[in-house]
Amino acid sequence: EEIREIYVTSDSDGKFVEITDKISTPEIAEYFKLVDIDLLSFPNVEGYQSEVNLQALDWMKILSDKLLKGYVLTIDYGYQAARYYNPVRREGTLQCYYQHHRNNDPYWNIGRQDITAHVDFTALEKQGNLSGLETLGFTQQGLFLMALGLGDRLNELSNNQGFSIEEVFRRREVLHSLIDPIGLGNFGVLVQSKGLTEQEKKQTLKGLSMPPMR
DSSP states (O other): OOOEEEEEEEOTTSOEEEEEEEOSOTHHHHHHHHTTOOGGGSTTOTTOOOOOOHHHHHHHHHHHHHOSSEEEEEEESEEOHHHHTOTTOTTOSOEEEETTEEESOTTSSTTTSEEEOOEEHHHHHHHHHHTTOEEEEEEEHHHHHHHTTHHHHHHHHHHOTTSOHHHHHHHHHHHHHHHOTTTGGGOEEEEEEESOOHHHHHSOOGGGOSOOOO
């Protein structure tokens, strides 16, 4: 058994067809070593498929090279590798959106729909470490914002007499959407740094003051 890559071609009728063949670059196999995932050890691995974002590693290398001192804050929908490449998730995370409606067919509505996949935060973290960044923490957007005081902001909004009831409810709904655990609140938040002094490294970042998720 070996890792195979899915390629796209067309048949005699001009329709898109997927075929599998050897991986196009050894970097794909190296990627899974980086994130410590052994796909071939999965039970019933036949038919399992997922995504690999090699450009994300290149992006992290460039980012680290350009940054002399400071923080890197990455917020997006995604998982750490153990969850991303869970054997149960047999079709990966690839999703398509057209006019706010989701589907999983990238060959439908060609050129008119957005095609996206989740972020592998483990890959960003480990490539960052290799490129000179230090990982400070990983959490969820909901926990991150609550630690930064969003809960207090919600309470203040409720007591603010300067808004109508309708406006208060509208604003509360918007803020709640940012911490909804089944929505935006489940976004991953990865915090990395470079070039900090020892004293600066000892400072606890408020956004990471709630128990981190691993």
